[in-house]
Amino acid sequence: MIDRLGPLAAQQLTAAQRAAAQAVIDGPRGALVGPFVPLLRSPELMECAQRMGEYLRYRSAIGTRLSEIAILVTAREWDQQVEWAIHAPIAGRSGIAPDVIEAIAQRRKSPALQADEAVVFDFCVELHRSKRVSDATYADALALFGEQGVVDLMGINGYYTFLAMVMNAAQTPAPASTAAPLPV
Incomplete structure (x- = not known):
């Protein structure tokens, strides 16, 4: 299987993508891995997903x-x-x-x-x-x-x-x- 939306080189990133990637890296995940690699193509969606996921994974009521x-x-x-x-x-x-x-x-x-x-x-x-x-x-x-x-x-x-x-x-x-x- 071919990774359709694999990692992007740093020089390819827009300012919005750099900011979104840095927010994930600076958060509890510590790295841009898994779903955040393809999601980086839509930085605003990625930022929203990351915030929701951070709550659900690390602070949910269960x-x-x-x-x-x-x-x-x-x-x-x-x-x-x-x-x-x-x-x-x-x-x-x-x-x-x-x-x-x-x-x-x-x-x-x-x-x-x-x-x-x-x-x-x-x-x-x-x-x-x-x-x-x-x-x-x-x-x-x-x-x-x-x-x-x-x-x-x-x-x-x-x-x-x-x-x-x-x-x-x-x-x-x-x-x-x-x-x-x-x-x-």
Whole structure:
């Protein structure tokens, strides 16, 4: 596969692209990687996406550990190798059991999921596959996370779907990772 929107040389960047790239580099990500490489072609969109992603990834109402479950489910549903390569190791460091990560890679629900992880898993899988969430699953998420948490969970799914769509269309190559690639 050819990387359709690969890295741009510094001398190719417009002032707006340089500013947008620097904002990502100066933020918690520390580098211009993954989806931000193709998104750099639209610096204002990239800046907006980066700000949303920074909130959802680092400060959401459901916390980092549960956010990583949502990100992995989204990566799996979209066969997104970049998201998987980046987030499977982060999920492990965040306390997600290796059996859970492997089950998600295989499109299965792991019996090793903790109760709160199972609620997030069910919510995300239903949202991606059915394009809706059942009343029972919604009620479980609402009871655990409140309205802000439920909205943040929806936002994480939407944001990482957006990134997956960008990288799948751009054919962004996955970085080196300690995680095995997703089976296709």
